[in-house]
Amino acid sequence: MTHPLRVAVLGATGRMGAQTCAALEAADGLELVARVGRGEDVGAAVRAARADVAVDFTVPAATEANVHAVLDAGAHAVVGTTGWDDDSRRRVAEHLGRLNAARGVAEPDLGVLIAPNFGLSAVLAMTFAARAARYFESAEVVELHHPDKVDAPSGTARHTAAAIARARAEAGLGPMPDATEAGIEARGADVDGVRVHAVRLRGLVAHEEILFGNVGEQLVIRQDSFDRVSFMPGVLLAVREVGSRPGLTVGLENVLDLS
Ligand SMILES: NC(=O)C1=CN([C@@H]2O[C@H](COP(=O)(O)OP(=O)(O)OC[C@H]3O[C@@H](n4cnc5c(N)ncnc54)[C@H](OP(=O)(O)O)[C@@H]3O)[C@@H](O)[C@H]2O)C=CC1
Ligand SMILES: O=C(O)C1=N[C@H](C(=O)O)C[C@H](O)C1
Numbered sequence: 172m173t174h175p176l177r178v179a180v181l182g183a184t185g186r187m188g189a190q191t192c193a194a195l196e197a198a199d200g201l202e203l204v205a206r207v208g209r210g211e212d213v214g215a216a217v218r219a220a221r222a223d224v225a226v227d228f229t230v231p232a233a234t235e236a237n238v239h240a241v242l243d244a245g246a247h248a249v250v251g252t253t254g255w256d257d258d259s260r261r262r263v264a265e266h267l268g269r270l271n272a273a274r275g276v277a278e279p280d281l282g283v284l285i286a287p288n289f290g291l292s293a294v295l296a297m298t299f300a301a302r303a304a305r306y307f308e309s310a311e312v313v314e315l316h317h318p319d320k321v322d323a324p325s326g327t328a329r330h331t332a333a334a335i336a337r338a339r340a341e342a343g344l345g346p347m348p349d350a351t352e353a354g355i356e357a358r359g360a361d362v363d364g365v366r367v368h369a370v371r372l373r374g375l376v377a378h379e380e381i382l383f384g385n386v387g388e389q390l391v392i393r394q395d396s397f398d399r400v401s402f403m404p405g406v407l408l409a410v411r412e413v414g415s416r417p418g419l420t421v422g423l424e425n426v427l428d429l430s
Contacts, residue, residue, distance in 0.1 A: 178410055179205035179222035179246070181213060181237050186319075186399060187228035187251060194403040201410060209233075214240035222246045224410050231322055235259045242266055242281055247413040250285040251406065253326030255421075260285070264419040271417060280417030287326035289405030289423055292394035293379060297327070297422075298429045299392050300381040301334040305342035307383035307390065310335050311359070315370040315378040323369040324360050327379055330422065335381075336363035 178195050182188040183206030195203040205220035207213060209229075217225050217240070225241040227234050231254020241248045242263075263283055271280040288294060304310055312335075314328035324332075347365075351358055359368040377396040383389065396402065405423050412426050424430045 173200075175200050175202040176410065176414075177202050177204045177221055177223045179203075179207055179217050179220050179225040181207045181225055181227045181241075182209075182229035182252070184208055185228055187402065190399045190403060191226055191228060191406055194400075194407060195410075198407050201407065212240075213237050214244045217241055217244040217246050224249060224413055226250075226406065226410060227252050230254075235263070238263055238283060239266055242270055242283070245281070247281055248283045249406065249409045249413050250283065251287075251289060251402070253287065253322050255285055255287075255326070260419065260421065267418050279414060282413045282416045282418060282420065284409045284413045284416065284420045284423075284426070286405065286409060286421075286423040287330040288377075289402040289409065290377070290394070290396045291405060291427075292401070293327055293377070293396065294405070294423050294427060294429065296379060296381065296392050296394040297331045297334060298424050300331055300383075301338050303381075303383055303390060303392070304335040304338035305344065307385050308344075309347045309382075309384040310339075310365055311382045312362075312365060312367045313370065313380040313382070314367065315372060315375050315380075317375050317377075318371040318373055320371065323371070324362065324367040325369065325377070325379070327377070328367045328369070329362050331379065331381060332362035332365035332367050335365050339364075 180188050180191050195201050205216050207216045224247045227237050227250045229252050234252035238248045312328045312332050314325040359366040381392040
């Protein structure tokens with residue numbers, strides 16, 4: 172019989188942390204062994220619980236340090252928290268490289284899986300948007316969230332815009348048409364040349380619309396997470412998979428083989 176995978180949750184009292192604890196408690200083959208809160212020593216908590224995997228749903232200011240502490244404690248990390256950029260991802264990849272080179276043959280290599288969104292509808296929307304991007308002259312992203320969210324634009328919208336920008340560059344497309352001369356602040360954030368608009372509205376959870384335009388036609392890709400329970404199948408999949416994916420993986424689309 173295989174032992175259950177031992178899982179710690181960082182940010183356990185938060186909206187996503189609490190939902191993740193409940194999902195882990197109901198899941199076969201997974202055991203919730205630590206609920207780690209703000210101010211606790213992450214490495215010590217992960218070691219004391221003998222966790223195989225730690226899931227981070229904290230805040231952008233804390234998540235990178237948490238991941239380094241989890242790795243130093245010898246556990247894999249699954250990260251849903253936003254706020255990652257090229258530099259923080261590179262530092263984690265380098266840390267993984269150093270640790271994995273030093274690990275013995277009997278120890279499996281460590282993995283970190285960072286997913287801006289664990290919802291299937293969002294992962295599919297991002298994937299479809301990346302496929303569509305090369306065929307349209309214009310593309311803009313609108314993300315809509317609950318007003319308690321601390322960051323804007325959302326991690327999902329940044330990931331989506333970056334993928335659109337990559338696809339446009341690979342297809343040899345130049346900048347999008349935009350004659351704006353005044354009031355540029357009303358045009359949203361510029362993420363790699365793609366305009367991203369953030370709406371904050373009581374009653375919403377997490378939603379995204381990707382708009383594509385050509386002369387005489389439009390494509391709209393929309394996804395809605397109405398309940399945080401929608402993120403849980405993706406979180407549990409990531410927890411089960413991260414141990415067999417050494418190094419850094421960014422995006423659940425890679426685990427779902429959609430990339
Ligand atoms: N990838 C995905 O699918 C999803 C990602 N997210 C992202 O997950 C993150 C958390 O979202 P959400 O659960 O809504 O946020 P919450 O504010 O509800 O939860 C954040 C948690 O982090 C804790 N915390 C705050 N500051 C620190 C700190 N310095 N160190 C450690 N822990 C800290 C909080 O503790 P305290 O209560 O004591 O302040 C709280 O438990 C966000 O970045 C959000 O964008 C959200 C939904 C889905
Ligand atoms: O804060 C949230 O709620 C969410 N955050 C993530 C993001 O910034 O993309 C994922 C999802 O949109 C919900």
